Structures are given as C-alpha cells and as structure tokens.
Amino acid sequence: MHSTNLATSPLHQVNYAPKVFDLSKNTLREFNQALHEVKDASTEPNWEVINPKGSHAVAVGAEHPISIDVQGSVGYYCGGMNQLSTITVHGSAGPGVGENMMSGTIVVKGDASQYAGATGRGGLLVIEGNASSRCGISMKGINIVVRGNIGHMSAFMAQSGNLVVLGDAGDALGDSIYEARLFVRGSVKSLGADCIKKELRPEHIAILQDLLDRAGITDVKPEEFSRYGSARTLYNFNIDNADAY
Amino acid sequence: MCGIVGLFLKDKSLEPQLGALLSEMLVTMTDRGPDSAGIAIYGGGAKGHGKITIQSATPDADFKGLDAELGKKINAKVSSTVKSTHAVLDVPADKIGEARVALAELRPNVRVMGAGEAIEIYKEVGLPIEVLKRFDIASMGGSHGIGHTRMATESAVTTLGAHPFSTGPDQCLVHNGSLSNHNNLRRELIRDGMRFETENDTEVAAAYLSSKIAHGQNLGEALESSLNDLDGFFTFVVGTKDGFGVVRDPISCKPAVMAETDQYVAFGSEYRALANLPGIEDAKVWEPEPSTVYFWEH
Numbered sequence: 262m263h264s265t266n267l268a269t270s271p272l273h274q275v276n277y278a279p280k281v282f283d284l285s286k287n288t289l290r291e292f293n294q295a296l297h298e299v300k301d302a303s304t305e306p307n308w309e310v311i312n313p314k315g316s317h318a319v320a321v322g323a324e325h326p327i328s329i330d331v332q333g334s335v336g337y338y339c340g341g342m343n344q345l346s347t348i349t350v351h352g353s354a355g356p357g358v359g360e361n362m363m364s365g366t367i368v369v370k371g372d373a374s375q376y377a378g379a380t381g382r383g384g385l386l387v388i389e390g391n392a393s394s395r396c397g398i399s400m401k402g403i404n405i406v407v408r409g410n411i412g413h414m415s416a417f418m419a420q421s422g423n424l425v426v427l428g429d430a431g432d433a434l435g436d437s438i439y440e441a442r443l444f445v446r447g448s449v450k451s452l453g454a455d456c457i458k459k460e461l462r463p464e465h466i467a468i469l470q471d472l473l474d475r476a477g478i479t480d481v482k483p484e485e486f487s488r489y490g491s492a493r494t495l496y497n498f499n500i501d502n503a504d505a506y
Numbered sequence: 507m508c509g510i511v512g513l514f515l516k517d518k519s520l521e522p523q524l525g526a527l528l529s530e531m532l533v534t535m536t537d538r539g540p541d542s543a544g545i546a547i548y549g550g551g552a553k554g555h556g557k558i559t560i561q562s563a564t565p566d567a568d569f570k571g572l573d574a575e576l577g578k579k580i581n582a583k584v585s586s587t588v589k590s591t592h593a594v595l596d597v598p599a600d601k602i603g604e605a606r607v608a609l610a611e612l613r614p615n616v617r618v619m620g621a622g623e624a625i626e627i628y629k630e631v632g633l634p635i636e637v638l639k640r641f642d643i644a645s646m647g648g649s650h651g652i653g654h655t656r657m658a659t660e661s662a663v664t665t666l667g668a669h670p671f672s673t674g675p676d677q678c679l680v681h682n683g684s685l686s687n688h689n690n691l692r693r694e695l696i697r698d699g700m701r702f703e704t705e706n707d708t709e710v711a712a713a714y715l716s717s718k719i720a721h722g723q724n725l726g727e728a729l730e731s732s733l734n735d736l737d738g739f740f741t742f743v744v745g746t747k748d749g750f751g752v753v754r755d756p757i758s759c760k761p762a763v764m765a766e767t768d769q770y771v772a773f774g775s776e777y778r779a780l781a782n783l784p785g786i787e788d789a790k791v792w793e794p795e796p797s798t799v800y801f802w803e804h
Contacts, residue, residue, distance in 0.1 A: 314777075314778060314781035314782070315776055315777035315778035315779075315780075315781045316778070334777050334781070334791075336776055336777060336778055337776075353777070353791060355761070355776060355777060356761060371791075372791075372792070372793075374761065374763075374793060375758075375759070375761070393793050394757075394758055394759075394796070412796075413758075413796065414757075
C-alpha cells in the first residue's frame, strides 16, 4: 500500500525561528536589503529587529507576506510603502510610520509621531498608544485605528479609507477632506474646513466592527463612535468664495 | 533641519557626566545639521563669581594678558580659562556688566558668547564631533545643558550664526526651524535699542526674548508672547540658570521628543538622541504639545 507521511516529508524546509538582525551590529541597509531579497516568504516567515534605537526607515519597502517584529522604538518612516508584510513595533514610532503603505499590517505598541499613515493607499495601521499631529494626512485608502488620541490637523485632505480613533481628536480634524470616513469615539477639539459630523448608519457600524476586530480591540462597541466626513462644499470652485483667497 | 538636544539633571550623581552625555546626544544628531554646532552648559559657578564666555578669530593675540588688563580696568580679580577659540573669564558676579563694557574697549574684536553665574557657551563651524572635541565638552560637568547642530537656511555658516544664542544673563536659546518675519521684527527691535551681529533669524528670536524680559516679562511670559509675535516654524529650547524650557509653534512640524526619569529630563529632536541615556527603557517618553510652554527648574 502506498502512503505518504506529510508530517515527516515536507515539500520544503520551513524555518519558523525568526531571522534576527541586530542594528547595533548589522547596518540598516543589510536588513532592508535582506527583506527585499526574500524569494519564498513561506520558507522564512519570521523576522526580528533588535536594538533599533530610533533608527530611520526600518523595514521600508517590505513586500512579502512575512512577519517582522521590531523590538524597541524607531525613527522616521518605519514600514513606509509596506506591502503584504505584518510589522509590529514593540515601542514607539517617529514621524511618518507606514507612510504610503499599500497593504499588509503595521502595529505600533507605543505612540506614533506626526503624519502616521500619511498618503497610505491600503492595509491596516494600528497605533495602540496616541498618534501625534497630521495622522492620516492625505490618506488614500488605508485603514488607521488609534487606541488613544490623535493630534491637530489629522486626516487633512484625506481622500479615502477609514480613520478610527478610540480617544479624542485635536484641532482642525479632516480639514479639506474628500471621501475618507473618520470615526471618533471621544471629543473633537475642532473640525477643519468642510468637515462635518454625519449619521452613523448600519453600514458604518459594520465597517467599524470589522476594523475593531482586525485591530484586536474587544472592549469597545462601534455604536460608541461618531462619524465625520466631507460636506462636499469645496469640491467645485464657488465664485462667492473668491474673497477668501 | 537642525538638531537640538537638552539634558536637565535631577540626580546630582550624574552631574560629572553631563558633558559626556550631552556630547553623545549631540553627535547622534549630526545628520540633522552638519554646518556648525554649539553647546551651553550650566554649572560649577562658585558663589559670587561670574563667567563671561568670549570668542575670538585670533585667540592667541586677543586672549594674551587679557585677564590682567581687564582686572586692572575693573579693579577686581579676573582669571581666564582658554579653550581653543573661546575663553571663560572669571569675574566677580556683580561686575559682569562693567567687565563687558571694559572688554569692548580693550578687545573690540572679541565677541561675547554668553555671560552669567553658571552659563558657558561654546560654538563653532564644523561637525558636532569636531566642535565638541575642540572644547573638550565631554570632560565637563554641570547641572544642565543644551546643544545644537545646525543646517543653515536663513543666514551664512559662521561662528556667530551658530547656536546657542545668548538672550540675557545665564539665558540662551537654540532653534530648529525658520522664522519668516525676522526682518521686520529685527527692524522693530533695533528701534527698541537691541543690537544685532548677524542676519540670522534665531538671533532675532533671542533678541525678542531679551527685549520682552527687559520690558518686565519673565521668561515664561516672553515665550508665551513669542507664540503670537513670531511667524514661522520653531521648536525652541531655552536654558536658564536653574533649568530649561521648551516651546513649539502651533503647527509643530519641527520634531521634538522628551523623556523623563527620576534622574533627568531630556530633550531630543529625535528619539535617537535619547536612546543611549541611562534608564531610557523605563523613561516616560512623549512629544511636547504645540503652543505650550514647558519648564523644568531646580
């Protein structure tokens, strides 16, 4: 009788132990280059960075379905342009975390500095602490979930995607916003030009529930949020506004 | 860009290491500004003694015999410690003003970097690591200090265009950003009697604070006023005899990170500057809010 024991004769070797890069010894270039050179993500799914000490551009341009754990705080642009990878920062992130990310997931366990997720086109960015000013500026399809508060001028000129904030929002939320959806559970210090509060309908509850689930948040109900978005009065030039320019 | 660092020690046992800690912080920020670097360091002043930090392009000629000449002129004991292009003059604290007037007569080419009971200011053109080495900052102790590494945008790369800028006795200012109304403001301040040595925007901010203080505001109030009167981008760190303060403009696009432990309060343009401080793993780390004046004092 012919039989195959799949458990003892795998098709290829999978190394589940993470590949570790120590940024006090390896250069950032070596690490980022290694990410770009992944040939088969399923054979090397786990990566780890230690001693980042605020380094810039950690795991920028990762483009494979791998998991990257960064043990410490990072500087500018961590995970920028990410595609498919799951990046977890076990610390805080400097300006521009997840800038222009396309897909995949970035989780920041601490706080994020200004313009987190700026111009992001897809994927999920979760910030478990607070985010600073300009969170989600010019977002173009990314989903951002912030457990804490966000700073002033967040979602400025946001075009599409969802920004979910469990805490409070600072001044001028959603200034000159296009079609992104903003959900804030706490207070909003002030709304920016053309940003208004909108009705929270069942389809928005469903979006919220999905994002909360994916962000691993179980202690908050989608009904606790308010929705904000564009009044769409800035879409076309209005001659009556000429004096304002 | 520019890079700023600041360190305010709560734990006296760290004081001998202040210069070394600040030096490492500033060198980490080198790629934010490689043009020039400077540091203000506070401490050491014995009671009744004042310090005047001076700078000269021709230190050998200018500093020779200066302490004796100055002492004779102001009728007091004056000693000097020369470090490269800078010298620190030790004069009686109540004769600092008199000594500055006499100095201007005796050595018109010598520039005063700062004066007071605790402050010493060192700044020069070059990379932080070179500037810090030139003045042997790493061996200096003290209670607190601030440092700056410059990427010039508003004026020439010169010693006098480097930061920190003195704003008054034991006070100084460093700046990351650029001011857009500094020319107008300079004209107004000149009418008010302030004197300028450069075309630099930060010198205007320093003179602005000095002017406000001369008109009766305290430093905190002067910083509050700056939020209304200065147009442009700024993260300021100011040093005073007993502490240091931080203020950012309402937009706050210039970065700032702070860390506090039982041992110190630290400021950095980036977290990288703080990453090697003792106990940073357990420090409270946060970003200062826009339009908010922060102060720590002994």
